[in-house]
Amino acid sequence: MTTVSVQNVAKSFGTIPVLHDIDAVFPQGTFTSLLGPSGSGKTTLLRIIAGFVAPDQGEVTIGEKDVTGIPVWGRNIGMMFQSYALFPHMTVARNVAFGLERRGIKGAEAQKAVAEALDMVHLSDFGDRMPKNLSGGQQQRVALARAMVIKPSVLLLDEPLSALDRRLRQEMQVELLRIQRQTGLTTIFVTHDQEEALTLSDRIAILDKGRIVQSGAPEDIYENPQTRFAAEFLGDSNFLTGVVEAGGVRLPDGTLIQTTATLHANGQKATLAIRPEKMSPTPLEGATNHVAAKILTVIYAGPALSYLLQTPDGTRLKLFQANRDGTLMREGDSITLHWSPAHSIPVQN
Amino acid sequence: MPNKATPQRASKGARILPQWVSTTALLLPAYGWLTIAVFLPLLTMFLFSFMNKTPMGKAPIEFTLRHYRAFIDQPYLIKIATNTLLMGLWTTLACAILGFLAALALVRCTHGARRETLLILILLPFWTNGLVRVFSWTMVLRENGFLDNIWHWIAPAAGSIAILYSREAIVIGLVHGYLPYMILTCYIALVTIDDAIIEAAQSLGARWWVILTKILIPLAAPGLISGAVLTFVPVIGSFMEPRILGGKVGVTMGTVIEDQFTQAFNWPLGASLSFTLLAVTMAIFATFSGVLRRGTGGTA
Ligand SMILES: Nc1ncnc2c1ncn2[C@@H]1O[C@H](COP(=O)(O)OP(=O)(O)OP(=O)(O)O)[C@@H](O)[C@H]1O
Ligand SMILES: [Mg+2]
Numbered sequence: 337m338t339t340v341s342v343q344n345v346a347k348s349f350g351t352i353p354v355l356h357d358i359d360a361v362f363p364q365g366t367f368t369s370l371l372g373p374s375g376s377g378k379t380t381l382l383r384i385i386a387g388f389v390a391p392d393q394g395e396v397t398i399g400e401k402d403v404t405g406i407p408v409w410g411r412n413i414g415m416m417f418q419s420y421a422l423f424p425h426m427t428v429a430r431n432v433a434f435g436l437e438r439r440g441i442k443g444a445e446a447q448k449a450v451a452e453a454l455d456m457v458h459l460s461d462f463g464d465r466m467p468k469n470l471s472g473g474q475q476q477r478v479a480l481a482r483a484m485v486i487k488p489s490v491l492l493l494d495e496p497l498s499a500l501d502r503r504l505r506q507e508m509q510v511e512l513l514r515i516q517r518q519t520g521l522t523t524i525f526v527t528h529d530q531e532e533a534l535t536l537s538d539r540i541a542i543l544d545k546g547r548i549v550q551s552g553a554p555e556d557i558y559e560n561p562q563t564r565f566a567a568e569f570l571g572d573s574n575f576l577t578g579v580v581e582a583g584g585v586r587l588p589d590g591t592l593i594q595t596t597a598t599l600h601a602n603g604q605k606a607t608l609a610i611r612p613e614k615m616s617p618t619p620l621e622g623a624t625n626h627v628a629a630k631i632l633t634v635i636y637a638g639p640a641l642s643y644l645l646q647t648p649d650g651t652r653l654k655l656f657q658a659n660r661d662g663t664l665m666r667e668g669d670s671i672t673l674h675w676s677p678a679h680s681i682p683v684q685n
Numbered sequence: 686m687p688n689k690a691t692p693q694r695a696s697k698g699a700r701i702l703p704q705w706v707s708t709t710a711l712l713l714p715a716y717g718w719l720t721i722a723v724f725l726p727l728l729t730m731f732l733f734s735f736m737n738k739t740p741m742g743k744a745p746i747e748f749t750l751r752h753y754r755a756f757i758d759q760p761y762l763i764k765i766a767t768n769t770l771l772m773g774l775w776t777t778l779a780c781a782i783l784g785f786l787a788a789l790a791l792v793r794c795t796h797g798a799r800r801e802t803l804l805i806l807i808l809l810p811f812w813t814n815g816l817v818r819v820f821s822w823t824m825v826l827r828e829n830g831f832l833d834n835i836w837h838w839i840a841p842a843a844g845s846i847a848i849l850y851s852r853e854a855i856v857i858g859l860v861h862g863y864l865p866y867m868i869l870t871c872y873i874a875l876v877t878i879d880d881a882i883i884e885a886a887q888s889l890g891a892r893w894w895v896i897l898t899k900i901l902i903p904l905a906a907p908g909l910i911s912g913a914v915l916t917f918v919p920v921i922g923s924f925m926e927p928r929i930l931g932g933k934v935g936v937t938m939g940t941v942i943e944d945q946f947t948q949a950f951n952w953p954l955g956a957s958l959s960f961t962l963l964a965v966t967m968a969i970f971a972t973f974s975g976v977l978r979r980g981t982g983g984t985a
Contacts, residue, residue: 388884408887415888421881425903434899438890479885486889 338399338489338522339364340385345394347380354380355546358394362490362539365520367513369533371570372543378526379494381543385524386492387411398489409438414483414521416496420475422467428454428478429463435486453485454478456515473504477511484515491516491523497532509536530570534558542566558611563684567609574610574653575683576627579603585680589649593625595680607683612642612654614679617665623674629653631669645673734956752957762941762958769938770965772852773921776859780916781909783860784867788908789901791868792875807868810861819929822858823849826930850932858926863919867912874908875901910974918966922959938962 340362347355355377362368370378383389385396387408395404403411423431429450436446454460457477467475476496483491497505497512513536516523527533533540534554541551542565550557550566561567564575576593578585584594585606599606616623629645632652641664643655655673665671733740737747756762787807791800810818825831828847836846848854878901886896902909924943927935938958945955 386888388887408884409890409892411888412890413888415885417881417885419879419881421879421885423882423886423900434886434891435889438895482885482889492888 340399340490340522340524341397342381342385343395343397345381345384345391345396347377347384347389347391353546355384355391358546358548360541360548360551362522362524364522366538367516367523367525367536368539368541369537370524370526370541370543371530371533372528373569374528376543377546378528378543382492382494382524382526385490386413386415412486412489414486414488414491416476416479416483416491416493418495418499420467420472420479420499422475422478422482424467426467427463428459428465428467428470431467431478432463432482432485435482439486449485453481456484456518457481457511472500473508476500476508480512480515484519484521488521491521493523494526495528496525498527498529505532512536534570540570542569544569560681561609561683564607564609567681567683572612572654572656574612574615575607576610576651576680577605577607580606585682587627587649589647591627593627593680594677595682596678597680597682599682607685608680609683610675610680613656615653615655615673615675617655617657617671617673619674620676623676625677625680626672626674627653628670628672631665631667631671634664634667636664645671730956731960733952734960736953739950739952752954753961755954755958756961765936765941766938766962766965768852768936769921769962772855772859772927772937773917775852775856776863776920777913777917779856779860780864780867781913784864784912785871785902785905785909787864787868788871788875788905791872792878804872808865811865815862815925818862819858819926822854822861822930826854826857849930850934852931852934854930855927855935858930859920859923862926863916866915867909870908870912870915871905872908874905878904914970917969921962921966 342358342360345355345358346353358381370381372378380389384391385398387403387406387410391404395402397403398411398413422428423434426434432450432453433446436442436449441449450463451460454463457480459474459477459481462470462474462478467478470478476499479496493512497508500508509532525533525536537554539551540554540557541548542557543549544565550562554570557566557570561570561573564573567573567575576585576587578587578593580586580599580602581592582602583599584592585599585608586592593608595608619626627647629647631643631645633644635642635644636659639659641657641659643657643665645653645655647653653673734752735748735750737749737751738744740746756766791803791807795803823830826847827833827849828845830847830849833845833847836843848857882904883896883900886900891899921937922939922942924937924939927937927940929935931937942955942958942962945951945958
């Protein structure tokens with residue numbers, strides 16, 4: 337419905353800068369996750385878009401409209417909070433009707449809209465209950481219905497699922513995605529859970545220390561991280577550092593690691609990121625890169641096996657394998673890891 | 686699990702007292718105190734209110750219902766009672782508005798050490814002697830007093846604005862004394878409201894007056910009600926403020942009752958008037974509590 341964009345936004349609290357020069361576009365109908373560690377400024381950015389925090393500089397536009405100077409109540413946003421934030425003195429139905437009343441929608445029309453919204457979140461029979469008589473998951477669904485019933489221009493969610501247990505969280509993720517797809521609502525979702533971000537999003541923006549370090553489709557970021565931080569924060573990664581030489585990277589121990597990506601000029605330092613599941617302890621077709629390593633620890637997690645390894649020069653590596661036949665390598669085994677040049681991704685430090 | 690474990694362990698121990706013994710033992714001090722501090726004096730007064738005269742000296746004592754007819758026998762008491770209730774109403778209303786706003790400002794606009802300092806400052810009237818507090822208001826409100834002088838300085842041509850010895854003066858003095866109760870009860874109610882609830886309302890399109898009337902006041906209703914009770918009850922029984930700040934107009938049920946005990950030496954009449962006042966107050970609150978409960982959707 338609406339494209340949201342943030343231009344050149346910066347914010348400091350007192351003397352502490354929290355956001356620097358944020359430029360981001362949230363295209364119409366997409367589900368974007370703001371992903372980053374605690375304190376990276378995700379909530380602050382979301383609250384600037386919502387209007388709870390005024391940026392020190394820059395602009396926020398929702399649709400065609402520059403909303404930088406418009407207060408929260410004039411922005412037509414749907415918002416969901418981690419603490420549900422239902423009005424405890426109103427029934428579920430009155431909670432949902434609250435935003436409609438503010439828009440002058442009353443009587444039968446409002447009742448119909450409330451019933452539809454509650455139906456959408458499968459809580460049709462709960463209209464007369466008080467919020468305190470609902471489970472956490474149900475409360476969160478009421479909050480979703482309340483946010484959606486006003487047909488907002490954009491849906492803003494600040495870690496809305498992190499108070500729920502794992503099972504319920506997965507259910508709500510599916511629900512949220514279904515409703516978002518149905519309505520085609522531009523959605524911005526703050527999370528520090530990379531798995532959640534990967535499952536839900538069309539796009540991910542990774543924040544670090546108040547900057548967006550990389551944004552794009554989840555698979556783009558995952559397969560081609562541009563910085564060491566992005567590679568580590570979204571998924572796991574191994575890093576090998578050396579000097580650029582002959583289209584590859586020469587490690588201190590003399591091994592030449594090949595990559596299909598373009599590198600800096602010869603003689604400069606470079607770091608390569610290799611995803612742990614892209615490595616293999618057995619030679620593969622086309623896997624021309626290899627390093628020797630010794631197994632330090634074996635972690636058995638049912639369907640997946642993780643190994644922590646160490647190369648002769650002391651670099652720590654990880655290896656993930658699917659548990660295909662139940663045979664484990666042992667701690668102390670020396671193995672050789674193989675991977676293809678296409679999986680060596682040069683990253684900035 | 687812990688619920689199950691306790692009786693098991695208890696049954697293993699050979700000599701465990703039955704539960705009612707420990708319950709009684711724990712409740713005894715509280716009930717004992719209530720009996721001594723509340724129940725016995727009230728009962729004594731209740732007995733007095735049926736006596737024909739103050740039980741001192743040798744004359745025999747008869748029991749009578751005569752004092753409970755005071756409002757019929759002495760119709761001027763009805764006017765005094767009405768004035769007293771109005772005084773209670775205005776004081777409570779003023780306290781409710783000022784107290785709620787002050788508590789709101791404390792909760793929404795301050796935090797940390799500054800909030801604590803302000804709370805202590807608000808409680809200061811509690812720690813000043815009541816008599817000193819009230820007399821200082823006479824200095825402020827009287828002719829050529831503090832307020833009057835400032836007014837003359839601003840507008841020399843205008844008349845005096847001294848309001849000492851008026852109903853307004855009484856209400857001002859009473860509000861000053863009882864405002865902290867209201868601020869505290871409202872503060873406690875407001876401070877528990879999650880910021881996210883207000884933000885959710887804003888995101889749904891609510892402006893400040895909608896937030897105030899639809900969210901904050903209903904959610905703080907328990908605080909407002911208990912504050913109103915804590916203010917109204919002592920105010921309609923007060924006698925010091927009406928006497929000192931009201932002068933001739935300061936005749937209230939409180940002063941009439943006090944007179945019966947200290948001047949007229951008619952304790953039974955004083956006692957019966959007190960109990961009548963108590964009954965009226967309780968009737969008022971019984972009526973209001975029903976209305977308020979319906980008004981807040983059964984959450985109170
Ligand atoms: N109102 C405020 N006053 C002062 N500092 C603030 C305020 N709000 C946030 N900050 C600071 O700004 C920084 C970013 O905070 P923010 O809440 O945006 O982080 P976040 O990425 O949402 O973290 P989390 O994952 O823990 O929620 C933090 O260092 C925080 O201490
Ligand atoms: Mg946050």
